[in-house]
Amino acid sequence: MEEDRQETPVESGAPDAQRYLDNWRRAEADFENYKKRIEQERAETAKFASTSLILNILPVLDDLDRAFKTVPEKLAHLTWTDGLRLIHRKLQATLEAQGVTEIMALGEKFDTSIHEAVGETTGEDGKVIEEAQRGYRLHGRVIRPAFVIVGNGKQQEKN
Amino acid sequence: MARAVGIDLGTTFSLIATMQGGDPVIIPTSEGERLLPSVVAVTKTGERLVGWLAKRQGVTNPENTIYSIKRLMGRKFKDPSVQLDMKKLPYKITEAPNGDCKVVMGGKEYSPPEISAMILQKLKTDAEAYLGEKVTDAVITVPAYFNDSQRQATKDAGAIAGLNVIRIINEPTASSLAYGLDKKKESIVAVYDLGGGTFDISVLEMGEGTFQVKSTSGDTHLGGDDFDQRITDWLCDEFKKQAGIDLRQDKMALQRVRDAAEKAKRELSTMQQTEISLPYITADASGPKHMNIVLGRSKMEQLVGDLVDKSIGPCRQALKDASLTPAQINEVLLVGGQTRTPLVQTKVAEFFAQEPKKTVNPDEAVALGAAIQGGVLKGEVREVLLLDVTPLTLGIETLGGVATALIPRNTTIPTSKSQVFSTAADSQPSVEVHVIQGERPMAGDNKTLGRFILDGILPAPRGMPQIEVAFDIDANGILSVSAKDKGTGREQKITITASSGLSKEEVQKMTRDAEAHAADDTQKKEAIEARNTADNLVYQAEKVMREHGDKVPADLKQQIEGQIAAVRSAMQGQDTANIRRTVQELTETMQKIGASVYQQQPGAPPPGGQAPPGAGGEGPGPGKGKPDEGTVEGEFREV
Numbered sequence: 001m002e003e004d005r006q007e008t009p010v011e012s013g014a015p016d017a018q019r020y021l022d023n024w025r026r027a028e029a030d031f032e033n034y035k036k037r038i039e040q041e042r043a044e045t046a047k048f049a050s051t052s053l054i055l056n057i058l059p060v061l062d063d064l065d066r067a068f069k070t071v072p073e074k075l076a077h078l079t080w081t082d083g084l085r086l087i088h089r090k091l092q093a094t095l096e097a098q099g100v101t102e103i104m105a106l107g108e109k110f111d112t113s114i115h116e117a118v119g120e121t122t123g124e125d126g127k128v129i130e131e132a133q134r135g136y137r138l139h140g141r142v143i144r145p146a147f148v149i150v151g152n153g154k155q156q157e158k159n
Numbered sequence: 160m161a162r163a164v165g166i167d168l169g170t171t172f173s174l175i176a177t178m179q180g181g182d183p184v185i186i187p188t189s190e191g192e193r194l195l196p197s198v199v200a201v202t203k204t205g206e207r208l209v210g211w212l213a214k215r216q217g218v219t220n221p222e223n224t225i226y227s228i229k230r231l232m233g234r235k236f237k238d239p240s241v242q243l244d245m246k247k248l249p250y251k252i253t254e255a256p257n258g259d260c261k262v263v264m265g266g267k268e269y270s271p272p273e274i275s276a277m278i279l280q281k282l283k284t285d286a287e288a289y290l291g292e293k294v295t296d297a298v299i300t301v302p303a304y305f306n307d308s309q310r311q312a313t314k315d316a317g318a319i320a321g322l323n324v325i326r327i328i329n330e331p332t333a334s335s336l337a338y339g340l341d342k343k344k345e346s347i348v349a350v351y352d353l354g355g356g357t358f359d360i361s362v363l364e365m366g367e368g369t370f371q372v373k374s375t376s377g378d379t380h381l382g383g384d385d386f387d388q389r390i391t392d393w394l395c396d397e398f399k400k401q402a403g404i405d406l407r408q409d410k411m412a413l414q415r416v417r418d419a420a421e422k423a424k425r426e427l428s429t430m431q432q433t434e435i436s437l438p439y440i441t442a443d444a445s446g447p448k449h450m451n452i453v454l455g456r457s458k459m460e461q462l463v464g465d466l467v468d469k470s471i472g473p474c475r476q477a478l479k480d481a482s483l484t485p486a487q488i489n490e491v492l493l494v495g496g497q498t499r500t501p502l503v504q505t506k507v508a509e510f511f512a513q514e515p516k517k518t519v520n521p522d523e524a525v526a527l528g529a530a531i532q533g534g535v536l537k538g539e540v541r542e543v544l545l546l547d548v549t550p551l552t553l554g555i556e557t558l559g560g561v562a563t564a565l566i567p568r569n570t571t572i573p574t575s576k577s578q579v580f581s582t583a584a585d586s587q588p589s590v591e592v593h594v595i596q597g598e599r600p601m602a603g604d605n606k607t608l609g610r611f612i613l614d615g616i617l618p619a620p621r622g623m624p625q626i627e628v629a630f631d632i633d634a635n636g637i638l639s640v641s642a643k644d645k646g647t648g649r650e651q652k653i654t655i656t657a658s659s660g661l662s663k664e665e666v667q668k669m670t671r672d673a674e675a676h677a678a679d680d681t682q683k684k685e686a687i688e689a690r691n692t693a694d695n696l697v698y699q700a701e702k703v704m705r706e707h708g709d710k711v712p713a714d715l716k717q718q719i720e721g722q723i724a725a726v727r728s729a730m731q732g733q734d735t736a737n738i739r740r741t742v743q744e745l746t747e748t749m750q751k752i753g754a755s756v757y758q759q760q761p762g763a764p765p766p767g768g769q770a771p772p773g774a775g776g777e778g779p780g781p782g783k784g785k786p787d788e789g790t791v792e793g794e795f796r797e798v
Contacts, residue, residue: 118411120218
């Protein structure tokens with residue numbers, strides 16, 4: 001008799017047990033999914049950790065770009081100026097090595113996924129007529145769209 | 160079961176969040192941003208854009224780029240506020256047959272809920288991609304002042320976007336949830352929400368987990384954008400004074416100044432001054448011109464002071480409407496990015512005569528709170544398993560009365576932990592395991608939970624026997640401690656039920672005591688550690704002299720014996736520095752033995768090197784444990 005009773009499951013406890021087991025499985029599954037997500041996020045974070053630093057350095061590169069656009073004639077041929085150009089190039093190369101790439105803008109079709117319009121001007125409709133500030137990607141993701149001026153089609157009616 | 164999301168459908172930006180591992184987290188957009196501009200557009204080619212992409216083309220397509228749609232939600236065309244906004248918004252607003260507003264985009268009319276639905280749809284799609292599962296149930300927030308038709312319009316927007324809106328909650332309520340105020344008892348909360356374009360102040364009364372809005376006020380056209388504009392104007396004026404050129408005439412230059420102004424504002428939240436440096440901002444006949452202006456925090460506060468003051472009037476009004484005085488407010492919460500500006504915080508603190516809370520990211524508080532509400536609503540369906548933590552550190556006493564922690568406080572239970580200890584004396588027959596609870600470094604200052612003795616340890620030199628002590632706390636907080644001699648397999652254990660633990664008050668007292676005695680305790684612990692080090696060194700030195708004494712030159716032998724005696728006598732006293740000094744001297748001399756033994760017998764192990772002197776606090780106790788030989792070395796090095 002004693003032994004029989006030991007082997008019989010406690011009936012009132014069975015539904016509880018099922019529910020607990022179910023909750024346990026759920027909790028385990030939640031945890032597994034959480035671990036996967038954290039792992040994914042860790043990889044993402046590592047890849048894009050430098051984003052804010054790069055975004056803060058880009059304005060310096062912009063300023064150098066602007067400076068070299070307007071080198072006075074009498075300075076243009078000095079080797080000293082060449083040295084500065086090399087520094088400019090070195091900064092670009094350093095950023096490139098970190099996965100930073102330039103976004104094509106001038107003459108391209110205006111594309112809001114990579115360009116941000118800051119103005120309109122006469123020119124072919126929907127084309128980038130002028131690049132106000134270069135855009136950049138980091139590992140393929142747009143970290144700063146190119147600021148562009150878009151043609152309004154005033155000289156060349158579309159359609 | 161599908162999870163619920165919380166959505167902050169804002170005037171300028173929207174956010175989406177969900178519960179993950181018990182905490183609310185923001186879900187980034189497909190562009191990798193945490194915020195989504197509340198902007199929708201149809202391009203000239205008929206393509207529909209939402210969020211960042213829509214915002215980026217606004218300049219070229221203003222009449223088909225819809226922003227601030229929240230201002231039109233559930234409002235009649237003849238509503239004075241709609242008439243006012245119409246003058247400022249570049250897109251066309253028309254009257255629907257039922258008197259509601261409609262907006263025109265790409266030559267087609269849309270109702271405000273349809274536009275909002277496009278924003279919600281984008282948030283939903285991005286969240287699904289990020290979470291890898293379908294998202295349907297959502298909690299959406301609205302300003303506390305929204306009336307029934309505005310709330311209904313928001314609900315409609317959710318339905319159009321394919322969301323099952325399980326609840327619409329007030330933004331200040333969501334913020335309160337994000338701050339965890341629902342866990343508190345009755346209190347009166349003021350939520351100060353200064354965003355990009357709107358200002359809201361709400362007074363809530365909380366009780367038993369319910370929130371009741373007592374009053375609301377605000378300014379629908381006051382926000383961070385106004386702050387940026389003030390700084391931009393000032394920069395342009397300064398530059399005009401310096402260079403004689405008005406940058407406002409040059410769109411490209413103006414864009415750069417605006418960006419710099421916004422950046423300067425953000426920097427001045429943490430710094431006292433910032434330099435706005437924009438080389439080659441423009442050019443005239445004489446060549447390129449550079450902007451280089453220093454802006455101090457006090458100057459910025461002068462520029463925006465009246466904007467901050469403008470927010471105080473509505474605060475006064477809200478209190479008046481609720482028939483309350485500032486002193487009756489229990490908590491003040493800061494929400495909205497613009498509240499990061501120190502001047503805003505100071506003025507709010509001044510008005511309410513208390514420090515406002517600002518621990519939750521002000522841009523995200525509303526969405527996070529909505530996600531918490533979603534979790535709560537889902538929690539009603541699913542059984543919630545509450546996990547507890549141990550309030551105090553659990554451990555055992557080791558040599559010299561030092562408390563050695565096994566399970567640190569705030570560890571989530573159930574949990575278990577084991578560690579190997581050893582004996583403190585040669586041929587020690589038994590160890591006593593003294594289980595203690597508390598934060599103090601000395602065992603005697605903590606609470607004793609239980610003691611037991613493990614005997615039958617075979618005769619062996621100190622440090623040889625391996626005694627594994629295991630702690631296990633089950634989900635009910637019941638602690639079992641066992642000690643096992645790994646050599647003989649003998650085991651002893653004790654079970655301590657939660658009831659023999661501590662009351663909440665005791666826990667608080669013990670935590671306070673630990674903080675108060677921290678310095679004192681550290682000194683005591685250091686003294687014991689020095690003593691343990693000395694004890695070990697003397698043991699090692701005597702062992703070496705016994706085994707290798709014949710190879711040691713007589714003068715050195717005499718010196719060592721004298722130094723051993725010095726250490727012993729220092730150990731009788733209370734001067735920790737004296738113990739350390741004598742230990743140091745003996746250690747140095749011992750190294751000479753190594754050298755002399757090696758010279759006589761090349762290849763032999765360094766006698767002094769077997770167990771470098773200098774025992775850590777976890778040294779073996781009389782009747783207490785210490786790890787095996789290998790571990791002994793490792794621990795002894797951390798002097």
